[in-house]
Amino acid sequence: MIRLLKIELKKILTYRTFWVLTGLYFLSLIIVLGSLQAFLDNIVNSSEVSENIEIPHISLYVFPDIWHNLTYIASSRYSFKVILAIIVIILITNEFSYRTIRQNIITGLSRTEFLFAKLEIIVLLCLGSTLILLVTGLSLGFLNTLGFSIMEISGKMEFLIVYFLELLVYLSFAMFIAIMLRKAGLAIGMLLLYTIMEPIIKLSFPKDFGRFLPLEAMNNLIHLPNTKLMKLMGIEFQEYIAFSDVVAAIVYGFIFVFLSWILLRYRDV
Amino acid sequence: MSAILSIKQLSKSFGFIRAVNELSFEVNKGDIFGLLGPNGSGKTTTLGIVLGVISPESGTYSWFGTPPGSKTRKKIGAILETPQFYPYLSGVKNLKILADIKECKYDDIDRVLKIVDLHDRKNHHYRNYSLGMKQRLGIAGALLCEPEVLILDEPTNGLDPQGIADIRKLILRIAEDGTTIILASHLLDEVQKTCSHVTILDHGKNMYSGNVDAILNETPLIEVSSDDLEKLFNALSNYTKIKSIYQEADKVIIMLDEDSNSADINEYLFSNGVTVNHLCNRKKTLEKHFLQILAQSND
Ligand SMILES: Nc1ncnc2c1ncn2[C@@H]1O[C@H](COP(=O)(O)OP(=O)(O)O)[C@@H](O)[C@H]1O
Ligand SMILES: [Mg+2]
Numbered sequence: 330m331i332r333l334l335k336i337e338l339k340k341i342l343t344y345r346t347f348w349v350l351t352g353l354y355f356l357s358l359i360i361v362l363g364s365l366q367a368f369l370d371n372i373v374n375s376s377e378v379s380e381n382i383e384i385p386h387i388s389l390y391v392f393p394d395i396w397h398n399l400t401y402i403a404s405s406r407y408s409f410k411v412i413l414a415i416i417v418i419i420l421i422t423n424e425f426s427y428r429t430i431r432q433n434i435i436t437g438l439s440r441t442e443f444l445f446a447k448l449e450i451i452v453l454l455c456l457g458s459t460l461i462l463l464v465t466g467l468s469l470g471f472l473n474t475l476g477f478s479i480m481e482i483s484g485k486m487e488f489l490i491v492y493f494l495e496l497l498v499y500l501s502f503a504m505f506i507a508i509m510l511r512k513a514g515l516a517i518g519m520l521l522l523y524t525i526m527e528p529i530i531k532l533s534f535p536k537d538f539g540r541f542l543p544l545e546a547m548n549n550l551i552h553l554p555n556t557k558l559m560k561l562m563g564i565e566f567q568e569y570i571a572f573s574d575v576v577a578a579i580v581y582g583f584i585f586v587f588l589s590w591i592l593l594r595y596r597d598v
Numbered sequence: 599m600s601a602i603l604s605i606k607q608l609s610k611s612f613g614f615i616r617a618v619n620e621l622s623f624e625v626n627k628g629d630i631f632g633l634l635g636p637n638g639s640g641k642t643t644t645l646g647i648v649l650g651v652i653s654p655e656s657g658t659y660s661w662f663g664t665p666p667g668s669k670t671r672k673k674i675g676a677i678l679e680t681p682q683f684y685p686y687l688s689g690v691k692n693l694k695i696l697a698d699i700k701e702c703k704y705d706d707i708d709r710v711l712k713i714v715d716l717h718d719r720k721n722h723h724y725r726n727y728s729l730g731m732k733q734r735l736g737i738a739g740a741l742l743c744e745p746e747v748l749i750l751d752e753p754t755n756g757l758d759p760q761g762i763a764d765i766r767k768l769i770l771r772i773a774e775d776g777t778t779i780i781l782a783s784h785l786l787d788e789v790q791k792t793c794s795h796v797t798i799l800d801h802g803k804n805m806y807s808g809n810v811d812a813i814l815n816e817t818p819l820i821e822v823s824s825d826d827l828e829k830l831f832n833a834l835s836n837y838t839k840i841k842s843i844y845q846e847a848d849k850v851i852i853m854l855d856e857d858s859n860s861a862d863i864n865e866y867l868f869s870n871g872v873t874v875n876h877l878c879n880r881k882k883t884l885e886k887h888f889l890q891i892l893a894q895s896n897d
Contacts, residue, residue, distance in 0.1 A: 332698060332701065335698055336695055336698045336699060339687075339691060339694060339695050339698065340684060340687075340695065343686065343687060343691070344684075344686055344687075345686065423684075427682060427683070427684060427685065428680075428682040429682050429683065429684055431651050431678065431682055432678075432681075432682040432683070432696070432739070433695075433699060434649075434650055434651050434668075434671070435649045435650070435651060435671060435674075435676050435678060436671065436672070436676075436696050436699045436700055436739075437668050437669070437671040437672035437699050437700050437701075438668060438699050439667070439668035442668070595653070597646075597651060597652045597653060598651050
């Protein structure tokens with residue numbers, strides 16, 4: 330395990346593209362999460378002009394709801410996550426375009442080890458993202474919550490764990506596409522296309538099946554937060570994490586890793 | 599004798615192309631084994647299979663008498679076709695990755711870099727290397743951690759004449775330490791100058807397997823020519839002490855029995871009224887043997 334991590338880290342430690350993209354990802358994540366409140370206030374204020382209804386002040390950064398709010402934004406399938414998936418795709422397709430996977434295997438790496446090495450990097454990226462969310466959440470929470478208890482702070486922290494899981498499954502999906510298509514352009518195109526297409530595909534499925542499409546299943550882990558604003562508009566959303574969604578996501582994770590292994594195992598490199 | 603590599607009835611097709619065709623051969627400990635064949639004859643595919651990157655359609659192979667796997671590959675150093683490295687990493691970092699995979703110490707890196715004369719450029723990015731330097735880094739990678747078997751697929755590709763000579767010397771020197779070497783090449787000259795054993799491949803088939811010396815030491819061929827080539831050919835065809843005879847441009851080439859020599863031929867032809875204007879021994883090189891084997895296979 331350590332040996333594989335050592336090998337993978339050597340491959341990326343001085344790889345400029347990796348650091349530029351990773352830096353971009355973390356930076357945009359922090360900036361957007363930090364300016365969410367201002368963004369929301371802006372919308373609320375501008376709507377107040379036309380309406381006479383008193384809209385209560387909504388704070389996104391209050392413990393414990395902050396964990397739900399931040400993880401919801403960070404795990405949106407149309408935002409930051411995509412950068413992370415592109416990083417994973419590039420790291421894996423590089424091995425095929427440089428044919429270094431060939432040299433790795435010839436030199437004595439097994440295909441399973443190759444897969445695990447990539448998974449370790451994926452886990453590292455997920456841990457990094459979760460850590461950023463933890464730190465950002467704690468900072469924003471302390472700045473914006475008056476009087477808090479440990480109970481409040483850690484109240485909804487399970488959303489962080491679920492966020493980690495959802496990212497892990499999502500990046501396994503990206504890994505699978507990369508191993509299947511082997512070319513960065515193709516794989517990134519495929520990922521984006523599928524991301525756009527899935528909601529459309531979903532329509533052609535019966536309602537209960539549509540929610541089991543991969544991206545949908547992952548996104549179902551963290552539902553839209555049930556803010557006071559939503560309650561005001563009479564909409565109720567799921568505020569808890571459903572066990573069945575967790576199971577569905579984990580099953581998808583295993584499927585993607587297994588399919589990747591099958592492709593590696595039975596195709597020539 | 600213990601076989602280092604044993605290949606049995608190996609086959610592999612790419613679509614309609616049968617790249618390797620029921621191929622069998624053995625490589626023994628200490629051999630400098632040449633895999634010789636024209637381009638596209640299946641050398642790289644064969645080596646790719648035994649190195650675990652191409653899966654065979656049928657047939658088996660074993661290393662050191664054990665079934666193949668990533669553990670055995672750690673005891674083998676190899677370059678397959680072109681060298682494959684991370685272009686954005688330096689030469690030395692690339693070798694560190696290989697050392698990590700092989701689970702050996704980094705101490706060996708400087709040694710192999712010096713062997714291929716790349717030590718002073720070790721911190722430069724691989725992508726800035728010239729073709730020859732890339733090839734030499736590939737060879738350094740193969741030499742890393744003192745493998746028991748060294749596999750070199752067209753190792754002199756992209757090298758200048760000095761580099762080619764250096765590599766040949768290097769191969770012979772490494773072989774002296776008892777390392778088994780498998781050298782794939784389409785250059786007969788290269789195999790002839792370095793190898794002790796050879797398997798000749800054509801269309802993925804084993805055309806010939808044997809000792810290089812044995813081929814070279816066979817009875818020499820004799821070239822004969824005359825103004826009247828037809829008369830010469832007929833006369834020689836009737837000579838009893840001949841193994842084989844064929845015509846090549848304006849010459850007749852014959853292989854004599856062991857107890858006969860060119861003087862006998864001269865005498866025989868003279869007595870049959872054939873005037874000879876050219877008669878000489880031709881040392882049979884591997885190249886001619888090679889071409890002959892291939893010619894037979896095309897019949
Ligand atoms: N990945 C591949 N896809 C299709 N054909 C291939 C592939 N690899 C090799 N071939 C074909 O198989 C034959 C043998 O190729 P190769 O083993 O590279 O020969 P050599 O190394 O002796 O030049 C050639 O006809 C080649 O075109
Ligand atoms: Mg070849």
